[in-house]
Amino acid sequence: MSTKTNMVAPPEGVVGEGFFATKLNDVVGLARANSLWPLPFATSCCGIEFMATMASHYDLARFGSERVSFSPRQADMLMVMGTISKKMAPILRQVYEQMSEPRWVIAVGACASSGGVFDTYSVLQGIDKVIPVDVYVPGCPPRPEQIVDGVMRLQELVKTESTRRRNSPEYIELLASYNL
Amino acid sequence: MAIETAIIQEKIEQKFANKVSNFGMQKDVFSFEVTSDSIREVILFLKEEEDTNFHFLTDLCGVHYPDNMIDQQFCVVYHLHNWIENTRIRIKTYLNGAQPEIASISDIFLSSNWMERETYDFYGINFMGHPQLKRILNMDEMVSFPMRKEFPMEDNGRTDKDDRFFGRTANC
Amino acid sequence: MSELLLPPEHRYAKIINEKRNDDGSEYSILNLGPTHPATHGIFQNILLMDGERIVEAEPTIGYIHRAFEKIAENRPFYQITPLTDRMNYCSSPINNMGWWMTVEKLLDIEVPKRAQYLRVIVMELARIADHIICNSILGVDTGAYTGFLYVFQFREKIYEIYEEICGARLTTNMGRIGGFEREWSDEAFRKLDVFLEEFPVAWKEFENLFERNRIFIDRTVNVGPISAESAMAYGFTGPNLRAAGVDYDVRVAQPYSSYEDFEFIVPVGKSGDTYDRFCVRNAEVWESLSIIRQALAKLPEGPYHADVPEYYLPPKEDVYTTMESLIYHFKIVMGEVPIPVAEIYHPVEGGNGELGFYLVTDGSRTPYRLHFRRPCFIYYQAYPEMIKGSLLSDAIVILSSLNVIAGELDA
Numbered sequence: 001m002s003t004k005t006n007m008v009a010p011p012e013g014v015v016g017e018g019f020f021a022t023k024l025n026d027v028v029g030l031a032r033a034n035s036l037w038p039l040p041f042a043t044s045c046c047g048i049e050f051m052a053t054m055a056s057h058y059d060l061a062r063f064g065s066e067r068v069s070f071s072p073r074q075a076d077m078l079m080v081m082g083t084i085s086k087k088m089a090p091i092l093r094q095v096y097e098q099m100s101e102p103r104w105v106i107a108v109g110a111c112a113s114s115g116g117v118f119d120t121y122s123v124l125q126g127i128d129k130v131i132p133v134d135v136y137v138p139g140c141p142p143r144p145e146q147i148v149d150g151v152m153r154l155q156e157l158v159k160t161e162s163t164r165r166r167n168s169p170e171y172i173e174l175l176a177s178y179n180l
Numbered sequence: 181m182a183i184e185t186a187i188i189q190e191k192i193e194q195k196f197a198n199k200v201s202n203f204g205m206q207k208d209v210f211s212f213e214v215t216s217d218s219i220r221e222v223i224l225f226l227k228e229e230e231d232t233n234f235h236f237l238t239d240l241c242g243v244h245y246p247d248n249m250i251d252q253q254f255c256v257v258y259h260l261h262n263w264i265e266n267t268r269i270r271i272k273t274y275l276n277g278a279q280p281e282i283a284s285i286s287d288i289f290l291s292s293n294w295m296e297r298e299t300y301d302f303y304g305i306n307f308m309g310h311p312q313l314k315r316i317l318n319m320d321e322m323v324s325f326p327m328r329k330e331f332p333m334e335d336n337g338r339t340d341k342d343d344r345f346f347g348r349t350a351n352c
Numbered sequence: 353m354s355e356l357l358l359p360p361e362h363r364y365a366k367i368i369n370e371k372r373n374d375d376g377s378e379y380s381i382l383n384l385g386p387t388h389p390a391t392h393g394i395f396q397n398i399l400l401m402d403g404e405r406i407v408e409a410e411p412t413i414g415y416i417h418r419a420f421e422k423i424a425e426n427r428p429f430y431q432i433t434p435l436t437d438r439m440n441y442c443s444s445p446i447n448n449m450g451w452w453m454t455v456e457k458l459l460d461i462e463v464p465k466r467a468q469y470l471r472v473i474v475m476e477l478a479r480i481a482d483h484i485i486c487n488s489i490l491g492v493d494t495g496a497y498t499g500f501l502y503v504f505q506f507r508e509k510i511y512e513i514y515e516e517i518c519g520a521r522l523t524t525n526m527g528r529i530g531g532f533e534r535e536w537s538d539e540a541f542r543k544l545d546v547f548l549e550e551f552p553v554a555w556k557e558f559e560n561l562f563e564r565n566r567i568f569i570d571r572t573v574n575v576g577p578i579s580a581e582s583a584m585a586y587g588f589t590g591p592n593l594r595a596a597g598v599d600y601d602v603r604v605a606q607p608y609s610s611y612e613d614f615e616f617i618v619p620v621g622k623s624g625d626t627y628d629r630f631c632v633r634n635a636e637v638w639e640s641l642s643i644i645r646q647a648l649a650k651l652p653e654g655p656y657h658a659d660v661p662e663y664y665l666p667p668k669e670d671v672y673t674t675m676e677s678l679i680y681h682f683k684i685v686m687g688e689v690p691i692p693v694a695e696i697y698h699p700v701e702g703g704n705g706e707l708g709f710y711l712v713t714d715g716s717r718t719p720y721r722l723h724f725r726r727p728c729f730i731y732y733q734a735y736p737e738m739i740k741g742s743l744l745s746d747a748i749v750i751l752s753s754l755n756v757i758a759g760e761l762d763a
Contacts, residue, residue, distance in 0.1 A: 291587025
């Protein structure tokens with residue numbers, strides 16, 4: 001029986017005797033991408049699919065999300081799973097504000113992406129009305145494979161992100177457009 | 181073994197004569213109507229009288245009939261259940277459309293506390309004597325009562341959906 | 353941001369200002385907030401604490417209110433099933449079947465025996481799935497993560513069976529008016545047989561991990577007890593009521609879908625505490641397995657749906673090939689079918705208790721009023737009463753054992 005574990009490939013760089021020269025952005029991106037700690041903001045049915053993703057069959061922990069953090073300060077990515085109603089929106093915003101940079105947001109499910117089936121007076125039609133979102137995972141509820149795919153896409157985003165992005169004028173403008 | 185509906189009807193009519201009306205079996209649940217000022221007495225009677233013994237409140241909800249006469253626009257529906265005789269009963273009261281109010285039964289049945297709050301939240305029916313009548317499911321700041329028929333389902337302020345594609349404009 | 357903090361005129365602030373204990377300590381307020389890892393779902397409890405003990409609690413719900421009853425007034429009958437899925441999403445086939453039975457009661461449709469037995473099988477599978485989640489998460493809340501991992505694997509097996517029947521894992525949208533949309537494949541029955549062989553072994557292992565476990569017993573015995581009278585007054589139904597000693601089960605009191613053909617006992621507890629609720633749910637899983645075996649053994653041959661072309665959506669291969677099916681499909685979707693004017697109340701035994709559907713129709717293609725009698729909403733009222741005087745960690749365990757599903761609480 002062969003054990004084929006896919007190790008994460010090192011970034012491009014110059015290898016020499018006892019040294020490896022590469023760009024700081026690549027190394028930092030690699031480290032961040034493979035150790036994203038999620039904050040599961042599970043509100044409804046998508047939360048149960050998240051539980052299935054964290055369980056042993058579809059194990060999200062092998063992507064680096066071994067420790068789910070419920071404290072916003074210690075989490076990297078906010079996974080919003082489930083319907084966010086207008087009553088809940090200020091709380092979601094407060095949780096997002098408490099997260100420290102760098103932070104990413106995944107909107108899991110149709111309700112978090114755009115309100116889903118519930119086009120009503122009490123449901124927020126998508127969390128991007130209150131916080132900036134990086135990855136949208138459609139589905140009602142999305143299969144665990146789709147949630148894992150969403151996390152992998154986020155990993156690609158994180159790997160290629162510049163370390164200066166959080167101070168750049170575009171990012172500050174993005175946050176200002178949400179009044180953050 | 182169920183209680184005969186004739187016996188229930190007789191007992192209630194005997195005590196409350198002109199306040200109750202419209203007895204009948206709706207599919208498999210025996211139901212009748214009560215005037216809104218005597219609802220507490222009727223429910224207390226049904227609970228404590230040993231022949232009827234409807235000791236469990238299954239459900240309490242409201243219905244809005246804007247097309248009825250002004251005196252009958254809101255309806256509060258109570259479902260009671262007697263587990264020992266396995267009989268259900270439905271009681272309906274009609275309320276005034278402009279000022280719907282009715283006595284609360286939250287001291288008779290503890291489970292009606294939140295059910296009455298939900299009915300108030302959705303329809304604006306005032307339950308007099310309720311310990312904490314405030315909104316339960318919607319936001320506290322909301323002023324209108326969303327389950328009334330005139331209130332629209334969709335949020336009018338939403339920007340990402342175009343009503344034309346949902347068939348909800350004046351032309352469709 | 354400060355508007356989310358407790359305003360000073362809240363009555364707890366007044367109580368704290370007025371009352372002092374004998375040793376000079378004062379009460380404090382703890383916000384068991386909407387987002388909390390141990391509350392399964394978003395509901396808030398503002399607790400007035402005397403040190404570690406809870407004096408009073410004030411719950412706030414509605415953080416996931418999605419206005420199901422309003423939506424149901426604007427949707428034809430087939431489009432309401434996805435809504436019912438999302439109420440108690442851990443056991444959605446029960447909600448679906450309950451809704452179909454309500455509509456069948458309205459339209460006076462007799463469902464053939466085979467379809468009824470298949471419905472029983474799928475509802476009992478859903479009940480097993482619901483109890484798997486409740487009990488394993490109760491274990492996680494007391495710190496025992498292993499049980500959760502062992503039995504969640506079998507929830508995946510149940511999902512595979514659902515996929516064979518209707519195509520979806522969690523929110524199943526299963527069935528039609530009068531039966532099922534297609535005959536169950538051989539693969540579904542094979543998977544069911546494999547499940548019935550493997551799952552009892554794992555469930556026995558799960559029970560062994562907890563039922564005689566010293567730590568678990570210390571955490572759950574005499575924690576959050578409720579007497580039978582109190583439970584009935586607060587409108588409890590389902591496993592929570594049966595743990596308090598009252599054996600009311602809708603499947604026995606008002607049998608629907610041929611439940612009277614099966615023999616099963618209704619497990620009952622004694623004191624209504626957390627340990628009893630845990631044990632009642634464990635026992636119910638065994639009873640559900642027995643019902644599934646009986647149903648499979650006695651499964652009759654026959655059609656899988658009632659012969660009501662006016663209400664039953666025809667299969668797609670017929671819609672595209674025969675004229676009649678096309679016409680019926682069009683009529684059903686457009687709502688040109690006769691709907692009587694009536695008021696129906698139909699209860700089913702959901703994972704948490706009596707799930708009732710109160711339907712008022714006025715002859716049009718959408719219901720005039722549809723009200724869901726949601727068990728979670730009704731028995732959650734008793735939660736502040738149950739945690740008075742207990743420790744904070746007990747409050748978490750009591751909440752887990754009540755199995756409050758946020759989707760069903762707020763609807």
